[in-house]
Amino acid sequence: MKVIICEDNVVQLEHIKKTIENYALMEGNGIEIVLTTTNPNEVIAYEKADCYFLDIDLNHEMTGLMLGDMIRKRDPLCNIIFVTTHAEMTYLTFMYKIAALDFIIKDHTGMLQQKVLTTLKVAYEKYLQIGQQQAPSQIQIRANGYTRNIAIQDIYFFAASPTLHKIILHLENEHIEFYGRLKDFKEAHVSMYQCHKAFIVNRQNIEFVDHKERVVYFKNGETCFASARLIKGLK
Amino acid sequence: MWSISYLSLITYQFLVLSILPLYFSKITITKNLVLKVSLLIVAPPVVLFAFIGVYAVAYVILVVSFLIYQQTKRWRNIVHVLFTIVLAVMADHISSLVVYHLSNGMEAIITSPLVQLVVSMSILFILVIVYKRLFSYFAGWYMFEQYIIPAMIPLLLMTIVFMYTDIVLMDDLSFIKSVQHNVFFFVIYLMLFIIIIGFFVYLVIKNIHIKQKEMQLKEFNSYVESLEDINRDMRKFKHDYMNILTSMRHFIDSKNYSELETYFYRHILQTEENEQAHEMAFSMLNCLHIASLKGLLTTKLIQAQTLHVPMHVEIVEDIDRIALDEIQLNRMCGILLDNALEASKNATEPWIRLAFIRMDGVVLIACVNTFSSNQSHELKVHEIFKEGFSTKGEERGLGLSILRQMVDASPKLRLNTKINGNLFIQELFIDEERV
Numbered sequence: 001m002k003v004i005i006c007e008d009n010v011v012q013l014e015h016i017k018k019t020i021e022n023y024a025l026m027e028g029n030g031i032e033i034v035l036t037t038t039n040p041n042e043v044i045a046y047e048k049a050d051c052y053f054l055d056i057d058l059n060h061e062m063t064g065l066m067l068g069d070m071i072r073k074r075d076p077l078c079n080i081i082f083v084t085t086h087a088e089m090t091y092l093t094f095m096y097k098i099a100a101l102d103f104i105i106k107d108h109t110g111m112l113q114q115k116v117l118t119t120l121k122v123a124y125e126k127y128l129q130i131g132q133q134q135a136p137s138q139i140q141i142r143a144n145g146y147t148r149n150i151a152i153q154d155i156y157f158f159a160a161s162p163t164l165h166k167i168i169l170h171l172e173n174e175h176i177e178f179y180g181r182l183k184d185f186k187e188a189h190v191s192m193y194q195c196h197k198a199f200i201v202n203r204q205n206i207e208f209v210d211h212k213e214r215v216v217y218f219k220n221g222e223t224c225f226a227s228a229r230l231i232k233g234l235k
Numbered sequence: 236m237w238s239i240s241y242l243s244l245i246t247y248q249f250l251v252l253s254i255l256p257l258y259f260s261k262i263t264i265t266k267n268l269v270l271k272v273s274l275l276i277v278a279p280p281v282v283l284f285a286f287i288g289v290y291a292v293a294y295v296i297l298v299v300s301f302l303i304y305q306q307t308k309r310w311r312n313i314v315h316v317l318f319t320i321v322l323a324v325m326a327d328h329i330s331s332l333v334v335y336h337l338s339n340g341m342e343a344i345i346t347s348p349l350v351q352l353v354v355s356m357s358i359l360f361i362l363v364i365v366y367k368r369l370f371s372y373f374a375g376w377y378m379f380e381q382y383i384i385p386a387m388i389p390l391l392l393m394t395i396v397f398m399y400t401d402i403v404l405m406d407d408l409s410f411i412k413s414v415q416h417n418v419f420f421f422v423i424y425l426m427l428f429i430i431i432i433g434f435f436v437y438l439v440i441k442n443i444h445i446k447q448k449e450m451q452l453k454e455f456n457s458y459v460e461s462l463e464d465i466n467r468d469m470r471k472f473k474h475d476y477m478n479i480l481t482s483m484r485h486f487i488d489s490k491n492y493s494e495l496e497t498y499f500y501r502h503i504l505q506t507e508e509n510e511q512a513h514e515m516a517f518s519m520l521n522c523l524h525i526a527s528l529k530g531l532l533t534t535k536l537i538q539a540q541t542l543h544v545p546m547h548v549e550i551v552e553d554i555d556r557i558a559l560d561e562i563q564l565n566r567m568c569g570i571l572l573d574n575a576l577e578a579s580k581n582a583t584e585p586w587i588r589l590a591f592i593r594m595d596g597v598v599l600i601a602c603v604n605t606f607s608s609n610q611s612h613e614l615k616v617h618e619i620f621k622e623g624f625s626t627k628g629e630e631r632g633l634g635l636s637i638l639r640q641m642v643d644a645s646p647k648l649r650l651n652t653k654i655n656g657n658l659f660i661q662e663l664f665i666d667e668e669r670v
Contacts, residue, residue, distance in 0.1 A: 092590035145594035
């Protein structure tokens, strides 16, 4: 696994570098630092690595966020870890925009070394998994600024919005809204069943069906309607 | 006169009067409900009609209104009851006229209840469709619900009283003449009604704009105040800086490094962290260039401070435009934050994080907060959006269902909601205008 460290403080840079190098030497598992720099342009110029440690405030016209964004656009699979002070921490922004793996807070010097190592291990685990597993049955949800793969068994039901082309996907304890047509998900998996003009349910997560009132009850207590004609398929 | 057909005509009318409002209020009509309606609402007035005539309508209005309120818990839906009556009377009158003119004065056709029934049903059908369309068109308008409907209710009540006095006073001898008369009056009345409503809307909009301006000014003032606070803090810090350095000098002079270390970590770093967090919360707002939203966030930040809820706002990139009506945007952010504050203030470890994130073609407003989890019942996402849901009992918890409605009404908004342990996560995506 190739590692790049970009940090404007030379002492910190050296510190992180040492920590990782010592660890790699001990384990001998192919973790290798290919670049340490204070200049973000060098990171961009470098071809490609698998794991990045980036300072957020780089003392450069390019911030850590911009750098991370560029790296992420180039390589959706790499691990990006941000090193930051407590006050600069903008957790959500980095999570949503760059899908950062983790954050290392450098205010507490004593914990820095340990945190670098635990994060590095997580990154290494993820690195090993890339290309290894293809989850068998997943549905991909795409919308502006949002992409997610969802396992079939997590899906409760899809509900269409009456007038606009929006669908709300209901999971156990989560609602995800995206653009699309309901009929595209009808054939997504054998356990999907359209029980109403506006609903496609996952049979795996149905608790029971009230045929008299035509209501489908799910395992999490949620309900949806079924039409008189289509409810027959839900035996 | 009490023939079967006449009776069925009355039954039909009362049935229409009770079922249509339920339909408009989007109550799903189940067997149980139909039974309730026919026993409670349709049967008594049919009997009552024999004794007190048209006044039986009053009974229908009361009971249907009550039923709708019971089912939906929104008194605003009463407007549907009143409108249904107006529509039904209109349909009735128009059908009388239509039948009269088409039948060339043939007595048999005019007095036949069946013909009357069919014609008035079809006219009513058209009116209902028009009404439903118009209503759902206006319902997307956010002031409609709050201001216009409450104003409509007394006006409609007056209309109905007017219509019925007209009907009661109707001259039986020249039936068709008086019907013509009535329709004429109704049309004039309707026009007046529309003019009054239009004028009212105009006033309301004006009023809202004035209020909005006042709000902005107030929020801007609080923003300025908090900037002054920060400025004061800075000055204090600069002043303290010297003191801190001299206090450290004491340790260094005596070469007491271990104590210096504890002093440094315990006292100096700690205070600095606290102050920085406070400053950061406000300084992040610098990247936000929407004045009214900035004001709102300032107000909420101050509110969070008084409630002792740490609140972080993340705006890393410049946000100068969000492709959404500013009032609507503020309202949505207000709901998100009010809800977060309400939920988080009782949590064991309260905090709120709000982020404005610009991504490809979309602005994401993410709001994450902790909430106090109830051991006996695990909170589910679908319960939250139910109208009237609140951990605090009645008349609250409207916020999130309003948010959901606003998102549903707009093609460029998407809202994801998630509960993860004791974290409540809301992601509001606002699509940028496609050029």
